[in-house]
Amino acid sequence: xxxxxxxxxxxxxxxxxxxxxxxxxxxxxxxxxxxxxxxxxxxxxxxxxxxxxxxxxxxxxxxxxxxxxxxxxxxxxxxxxxxxxxxxxxxxxxxxxxxxxxxxxxxxxxxxxxxxxxxxxxxxxxxxxxxxxxxxxxxxxxxxxxxxxxxxxxxxxxxxxxxxxxxxxxxxxxxxxxxxxxxxxxxxxxxxxxxxxxxxx
Amino acid sequence: xxxxxxxxxxxxxxxxxxxxxxxxxxxxxxxxxxxxxxxxxxxxxxxxxxxxxxxxxxxxxxxxxxxxxxxxxxxxxxxxxxxxxxxxxxxxxxxxxxxxxxxxxxxxxxxxxxxxxxxxxxxxxxxxxxxxxxxxxxxxxxxxxxxxxxxxxxxxxxxxxxxxxxxxxxxxxxxxxxxxxxxxxxxxxxxxxxxxx
Numbered sequence: 451x452x453x454x455x456x457x458x459x460x461x462x463x464x465x466x467x468x469x470x471x472x473x474x475x476x477x478x479x480x481x482x483x484x485x486x487x488x489x490x491x492x493x494x495x496x497x498x499x500x501x502x503x504x505x506x507x508x509x510x511x512x513x514x515x516x517x518x519x520x521x522x523x524x525x526x527x528x529x530x531x532x533x534x535x536x537x538x539x540x541x542x543x544x545x546x547x548x549x550x551x552x553x554x555x556x557x558x559x560x561x562x563x564x565x566x567x568x569x570x571x572x573x574x575x576x577x578x579x580x581x582x583x584x585x586x587x588x589x590x591x592x593x594x595x596x597x598x599x600x601x602x603x604x605x606x607x608x609x610x611x612x613x614x615x616x617x618x619x620x621x622x623x624x625x626x627x628x629x630x631x632x633x634x635x636x637x638x639x640x641x642x643x644x645x646x647x648x649x650x651x
Numbered sequence: 652x653x654x655x656x657x658x659x660x661x662x663x664x665x666x667x668x669x670x671x672x673x674x675x676x677x678x679x680x681x682x683x684x685x686x687x688x689x690x691x692x693x694x695x696x697x698x699x700x701x702x703x704x705x706x707x708x709x710x711x712x713x714x715x716x717x718x719x720x721x722x723x724x725x726x727x728x729x730x731x732x733x734x735x736x737x738x739x740x741x742x743x744x745x746x747x748x749x750x751x752x753x754x755x756x757x758x759x760x761x762x763x764x765x766x767x768x769x770x771x772x773x774x775x776x777x778x779x780x781x782x783x784x785x786x787x788x789x790x791x792x793x794x795x796x797x798x799x800x801x802x803x804x805x806x807x808x809x810x811x812x813x814x815x816x817x818x819x820x821x822x823x824x825x826x827x828x829x830x831x832x833x834x835x836x837x838x839x840x841x842x843x844x845x846x847x848x
Contacts, residue, residue, distance in 0.1 A: 465743065471789050472788055476739050
């Protein structure tokens with residue numbers, strides 16, 4: 451017992467601060483022509499979907515970071531040379547969905563997504579994902595928060611099945627601790643990291 | 652499995668040697684400098700390690716024994732972007748390597764036990780239980796398993812009393828590549844005591 455304790459006591463480190471565990475992950479469909487984003491249109495959702503402990507928050511409630519996230523994602527897509535479809539009254543090439551997940555449990559999992567898209571994307575209610583199935587990496591020994599940004603190839607939608615191919619998932623994962631302004635700064639840094647990763651960099 | 656049987660047979664042989672010789676127990680605090688592939692994975696020296704060796708002198712200059720120990724290496728890498736399948740991950744990365752050797756040892760002592768200093772050379776061979784773990788933020792992945800290992804060593808004893816000597820040695824440990832784990836190498840620097848009984 452004493453040996454176990456002494457061995458444990460001198461076992462090395464790991465993270466000391468909450469933001470040292472923040473993780474930004476991009477996964478993308480490499481069959482999509484990412485080099486041709488310039489000039490393509492995108493449509494952002496009107497609202498961010500909030501999911502708490504596996505259930506969509508209903509009725510929808512705006513979170514403290516929603517406005518800043520939408521603004522930053524718009525700015526990042528504009529920086530890619532893309533055009534906001536809603537501002538130009540064009541049909542969009544790409545559709546963007548954003549989900550914020552709060553989880554308070556124990557364990558770790560790839561939580562399958564689904565059903566968090568429908569109903570709020572302007573003009574295209576009730577559509578599901580096509581292509582591959584969305585996934586949300588969630589580690590939840592602690593209270594964790596995830597911001598999930600998904601992009602679908604709306605131009606190649608399947609009108610019969612009412613699905614559109616998912617071509618990108620960007621996920622920020624971190625512990626929910628500290629003030630809202632601290633969280634806001636971490637989300638801002640994370641979105642910046644996502645758009646500095648493949649396939650955008 | 653035959654490999655582990657061989658180790659057990661060697662260990663039992665050592666313990667059952669019926670010779671009118673001394674036994675020794677050697678206990679070391681061990682530091683380690685990563686070399687080769689290990690240095691590419693974790694650069695800083697390890698100051699967390701130790702081993703204990705039970706040795707039987709089959710003649711005044713030759714000892715055979717069994718060694719068990721532990722070495723742990725650790726490095727916190729700065730926040731950076733790493734490739735994953737069809738994507739990238741940006742995070743701080745924490746790298747760990749733990750090695751637990753279980754080895755048969757053989758040593759040759761160049762001077763008798765009445766000498767002021769007793770240099771020795773030796774070889775340890777056996778297995779390492781290795782665990783290589785990488786944490787990216789909240790995500791952890793690890794590879795673990797048993798590997799074949801050898802460690803040539805050299806050192807000296809400085810007798811301090813009738814039964815106790817100060818012991819210093821260096822060894823070069825190689826844990827060979829397995830299906831789950833890459834090869835690992837490090838230079839061990841060991842300081843401890845040797846007791847005769």
